[in-house]
Amino acid sequence: MFTGIITAVGRITALHPLGPSAAHGKRLTIHTPEGYLADVGLGDSIALNGACMTVTSLDAAGSSFTIDISAESLDKTAGLDQPGPVNLEKALRANDRLGGHIVSGHVDGTGRVTHFAQVGESWELCVLAPVELGKYLAYKGSITVNGVSLTVNRIADSAAGCTFSINLIPHTVEHTTLGTLVAGSPVNLEIDTVARYVERMLSAGQQVH
Numbered sequence: 001m002f003t004g005i006i007t008a009v010g011r012i013t014a015l016h017p018l019g020p021s022a023a024h025g026k027r028l029t030i031h032t033p034e035g036y037l038a039d040v041g042l043g044d045s046i047a048l049n050g051a052c053m054t055v056t057s058l059d060a061a062g063s064s065f066t067i068d069i070s071a072e073s074l075d076k077t078a079g080l081d082q083p084g085p086v087n088l089e090k091a092l093r094a095n096d097r098l099g100g101h102i103v104s105g106h107v108d109g110t111g112r113v114t115h116f117a118q119v120g121e122s123w124e125l126c127v128l129a130p131v132e133l134g135k136y137l138a139y140k141g142s143i144t145v146n147g148v149s150l151t152v153n154r155i156a157d158s159a160a161g162c163t164f165s166i167n168l169i170p171h172t173v174e175h176t177t178l179g180t181l182v183a184g185s186p187v188n189l190e191i192d193t194v195a196r197y198v199e200r201m202l203s204a205g206q207q208v209h
Contacts, residue, residue: 001092002047004100004142004149006176008036008088010048015083018068025070027056028080032063032088040065045091045105049079049177050147050188052091052105078110078186079146085177087147100149101142102193109133111145113185114163123168125178129189134162135199136191144190148176 014029030048037060040046044055046065053067074081091105092098111133115126127145129137134157137143141152143164150172154165173179181187 002052002089002103002105002147003092003096003098004050004089004103004144004147006087006089006148008033009085009175009177010036010088011085012048012080012083013064015081023071025068025074026081027066027068029064029066030086030088032065034063036088037063037065040090047089047091047103047105047147048086049077050087050103050105050144050190051077051080051107076110077107077188079177079188085180087176089147101144103144103147103149103190104193106190107188108136108191109189110186111161111189113181113183113187115183116181116185119167121170123170123173123179125166125168125181126163127166127187127189128160129162129164131159131161133189133191136195137162137164138195141195142192144188146177146187148172148178 010032111127
């Protein structure tokens with residue numbers, strides 16, 4: 001479990017196939033800031049761009065670790081199939097502050113940035129989410145974008161999907177990978193856990209005949 005509060009920005013430095021075909025996944029090597037892995041052990045969970053992964057090898061002195069990611073996960077996520085920066089968050093501990101919202105680290109779908117521009121001292125980020133995720137998005141509700149817990153400011157439904165708008169403060173832009181986004185960038189999305197349960201409760205009775 002996570003909170004969507006990014007604790008560091010790392011970088012995927014290498015990808016190695018786990019088998020000879022496209023049906024196999026890859027082993028990713030991620031470099032982190034110095035000291036970030038001091039309290040991390042083998043088998044621990046770390047979210048990469050919002051996707052929960054398991055540490056399979058560790059070089060704390062060299063500030064790097066590896067994870068194995070399946071072909072399906074690569075197909076269902078964005079930003080984990082090539083070298084580059086990634087948002088990192090260690091799994092929540094029982095005595096940690098819940099600074100964002102409850103995040104599972106399971107990507108529900110990928111969206112596409114439609115607009116990203118500075119407005120005053122902040123930045124406006126607009127993302128087109130898939131149609132099937134639109135029902136989970138609400139004004140002032142929570143959404144996770146590339147692992148970052150954010151608050152929805154506006155929503156607009158269309159045949160193409162649901163476009164939602166978010167206001168990013170300078171701190172978020174400077175301390176996560178969101179500042180590198182441009183129109184057209186794919187992003188990982190995870191809907192609010194509470195919204196997921198509400199939708200299930202409302203739809204369950206309708207399916208009983």
